[in-house]
Amino acid sequence: MEREISQAVIRRMPRYYRYLGELLDSNVERISSNELSKLMHVTASQIRQDLNNFGGFGQQGYGYNVKFLHDEIGKILGLNQMHNVILIGAGNLGQAIANYVNFERLSFRMIGLFDVNEEKVGRTVSGVEVHHMSELSDFLKKNKVDIAALTLPKDNAEKVAQELVEMGITAIWNFAHVDLEVPDNVVVQNVHLSDSLMQLSYNITQI
Amino acid sequence: MEREISQAVIRRMPRYYRYLGELLDSNVERISSNELSKLMHVTASQIRQDLNNFGGFGQQGYGYNVKFLHDEIGKILGLNQMHNVILIGAGNLGQAIANYVNFERLSFRMIGLFDVNEEKVGRTVSGVEVHHMSELSDFLKKNKVDIAALTLPKDNAEKVAQELVEMGITAIWNFAHVDLEVPDNVVVQNVHLSDSLMQLSYNITQI
DNA sequence: CAGTTATTGTCAAACATTTAACAACTCTCA
DNA sequence: TGAGAGTTGTTAAATGTTTGACAATAACTG
Numbered sequence: 301m302e303r304e305i306s307q308a309v310i311r312r313m314p315r316y317y318r319y320l321g322e323l324l325d326s327n328v329e330r331i332s333s334n335e336l337s338k339l340m341h342v343t344a345s346q347i348r349q350d351l352n353n354f355g356g357f358g359q360q361g362y363g364y365n366v367k368f369l370h371d372e373i374g375k376i377l378g379l380n381q382m383h384n385v386i387l388i389g390a391g392n393l394g395q396a397i398a399n400y401v402n403f404e405r406l407s408f409r410m411i412g413l414f415d416v417n418e419e420k421v422g423r424t425v426s427g428v429e430v431h432h433m434s435e436l437s438d439f440l441k442k443n444k445v446d447i448a449a450l451t452l453p454k455d456n457a458e459k460v461a462q463e464l465v466e467m468g469i470t471a472i473w474n475f476a477h478v479d480l481e482v483p484d485n486v487v488v489q490n491v492h493l494s495d496s497l498m499q500l501s502y503n504i505t506q507i
Numbered sequence: 508m509e510r511e512i513s514q515a516v517i518r519r520m521p522r523y524y525r526y527l528g529e530l531l532d533s534n535v536e537r538i539s540s541n542e543l544s545k546l547m548h549v550t551a552s553q554i555r556q557d558l559n560n561f562g563g564f565g566q567q568g569y570g571y572n573v574k575f576l577h578d579e580i581g582k583i584l585g586l587n588q589m590h591n592v593i594l595i596g597a598g599n600l601g602q603a604i605a606n607y608v609n610f611e612r613l614s615f616r617m618i619g620l621f622d623v624n625e626e627k628v629g630r631t632v633s634g635v636e637v638h639h640m641s642e643l644s645d646f647l648k649k650n651k652v653d654i655a656a657l658t659l660p661k662d663n664a665e666k667v668a669q670e671l672v673e674m675g676i677t678a679i680w681n682f683a684h685v686d687l688e689v690p691d692n693v694v695v696q697n698v699h700l701s702d703s704l705m706q707l708s709y710n711i712t713q714i
Numbered sequence: 715c716a717g718t719t720a721t722t723g724t725c726a727a728a729c730a731t732t733t734a735a736c737a738a739c740t741c742t743c744a
Numbered sequence: 745t746g747a748g749a750g751t752t753g754t755t756a757a758a759t760g761t762t763t764g765a766c767a768a769t770a771a772c773t774g
Contacts, residue, residue, distance in 0.1 A: 308731065310709055314702035318684070332751060340686075344751095345733050352753060360752040361740030378708040396603040400700060408704060447707065471711045473704065477525070479547075485714060489707035493607060493698065495521035497615060497680065498584045500654065500696035502517055504678045505585040507692060515761065539721060551721095552763050559723060567722040568770035 305353050312350055313373055315340070320370040332363035379407040384445050385473075388460055389452030390415040390423075390430045393475060397449055399426045408447075412439055440467050447471045454478040512560050519557055520580055522547070527577040539570035586614040591652050592680075595667055596659030597622040597630075597637045600682060604658055606633045615654075619646055647674050654678045661685040 319340055323331060337344035351357050351369075354376055358364040374380055385401055387394050390413040401410045413430040415421065421432045431439060439445075448469045450457055457476030464472065471487045474480055480488050526547055530538060544551035558564050558576075561583055565571040581587055592608055594601050597620045608617045620637040622628065628639045638646060646652075655676045657664055664683030671679065678694045681687055687695050 306730075310706055311702075313709065314699070314705040315686075317705065318701075334751080343733060345735095346731095348752065348754090349732075356753065358752050359740070360738070361742085361750055363751065376709065377705045378712040379705065383708060383711075392603040392606045396598075396600040397700075399599050401704070407708070446711065470714070471707060473707055479522075487707060487710045487714065489703055489710070491698070491700065491703055492521070493604075494525075495518075496696055496698055497608070498521040498524065498586065499517055500678060500680055500694060501585040501590060501614070502520065502583065503694045503696070504590075504653065507677070507694065513760075541721080550763060552765095553761095555722065555724085556762075563723065565722050566770065567768070568720050568772085570721065 309350050309353055312342075312346075313377055316347075316350070317370065317373045317377060317379075320366055320373065323366045324370055328366050330363045330365055333358070335363075381407070383408045383447055384411045384443065385409065385447045385449060386412045386414065386439070386445050387449040387451060388414045388433070388436075388464075389450065390417075390420050390425060391451060394449075394451035395425045397451055397475070398428060401449070402426050402428075411443060411445070414439075436463075437467060440469070445469065447473055449473040449475065450480075451475045516557050516560055519549075519553075520584055523554070523557070524577065524580045524584060524586075527573055527580065530573045531577055535573050537570050537572055540565070542570075588614070590615045590654055591618045591650065592616065592654045592656060593619045593621065593646070593652050594656040594658060595621045595640070595643075595671075596657065597624075597627050597632060598658060601656075601658035602632045604656055604682070605635060608656070609633045609635070618650060618652070621646075643670075644674055647676070652676065654680055656680040656682065657687075658682045 319336065333344040333347040336347055340347075348358075351364075354372070357369050357372055385408055387398055387401075387410060390398070394413065394415075398410050398413055401408050410426065410428050413425055413428055414433050414436050415430055416433045418432070420430045423430050448464050448471070450461060450472055452460065454476045457474070457478050458480060461472060461474070461480045461482060465482055465486055470485060472480065472482070472489070474488055474490045475493070477492060477494055479490070482488055526543065527538075540551040540554040543554055547554075555565075558571075561579070564576050564579055592615055594605055594608075594617060597605070601620065601622075605617050605620055608615050617633065617635050620632055620635055621640050621643050622637055623640045625639070627637045630637050655671050655678070657668060657679055659667065661683045664681070664685050665687060668679060668681070668687045668689060672689055672693055677692055679687065679689070679696070681695055681697045682700070684699055684701055686697070689695055
């Protein structure tokens with residue numbers, strides 16, 4: 301029944317959302333696929349095609365209403381609801397991510413950090429307490445958690461991921477440099493910084 | 508003359524590199540595309556096709572020599588040479604990235620951090636000094652810098668990127684949530700954390 | 715050392731994505 | 745209010761990517 305929408309399209313949606321947000325801030329009321337294509341350096345055809353995957357948001361002869369389209373894409377991306385996030389591994393990167401998420405106003409909220417290091421336990425990062433890993437199970441029983449961010453060394457990542465899944469977590473934002481093996485009902489979004497850096501390195505040598 | 512290799516292929520190379528590194532650590536001497544395909548959950552055909560973009564690294568009836576292939580992919584990705592990296596914006600994320608890069612042994616070396624915040628100037632992060640932004644120009648004259656990492660608020664990112672390009676930087680690892688407009692000879696690799704989080708959010712709502 | 719098995723490199727087919735083209739429709743302005 | 749300009753949604757073509765198939769060849773086995 302429902303046609304699956306390709307990840308190629310999904311990857312582009314946040315970018316549309318960002319540009320529309322900026323247009324909204326600049327009090328632009330309407331925009332055509334052609335104008336937007338110039339702004340974003342993609343083809344107008346792709347914009348229309350992409351948006352049409354989700355329905356007809358525009359109007360012939362007029363274009364798209366910026367506020368309406370921004371809202372709709374927000375809904376598509378699930379940004380109209382709050383996501384509670386916890387983070388495992390309150391190291392350097394973990395703390396940076398904790399801060400980062402709390403800046404993403406409205407849709408994501410960091411509600412707990414976890415670490416095995418006793419020295420970190422009890423501290424707060426960006427107003428959020430660091431708990432010991434042993435408290436994780438209890439915490440998950442008491443709080444609705446939508447996303448777990450994994451910012452820990454790759455050696456522990458697989459094991460922790462498995463535990464998280466057993467405890468009912470179904471979405472993992474994975475910063476560990478490893479491919480997690482999880483059941484089909486669990487979503488993993490990887491941020492592999494090394495891979496990104498290597499890709500950059502490749503592209504440097506090509507010029 | 509030279510056929511351009513698609514970014515789809517390039518994106519996969521670091522992953523091959525990682526798996527081959529792990530095999531190497533496990534003292535595996537040879538591997539067939541079929542075995543590797545099972546390990547990585549991709550088709551054997553894709554592996555052979557990908558590798559053949561760069562030349563025939565395997566041997567019929569034998570497979571691929573793990574060490575040789577690992578080395579070759581390393582060379583393709585430019586990891587056989589040292590890249591000096593500087594970082595602009597020594598905030599939370601910047602410090603985490605500085606640490607991270609210095610862990611990536613062998614190929615990347617963080618040699619300087621820069622910030623406008625006087626309080627941060629003079630400190631060291633992961634053994635690297637934080638300089639004031641005003642020293643950037645001098646620093647670039649005295650040091651060979653291959654990559655600049657941008658970890659600063661988006662409002663300043665475009666301006667700083669422009670300055671970097673004018674000072675001769677040709678590779679930018681961009682963590683700011685903005686699309687940088689740079690000349691053709693400059694390579695930009697984006698890490699848009701918000702986009703990644705939104706993609707995750709979308710995929711959650713789809714299950 | 716000959717026969718059998720394994721495995722690559724590569725060609726072609728299948729599939730997916732992107733771009734172009736245009737009919738249908740709406741808006742604007744005289 | 746009607747003609748012309750503008751713009752979408754959608755279909756079809758072009759392009760790009762992935763998969764399957766297999767000939768060529770090397771390694772292994774007895």
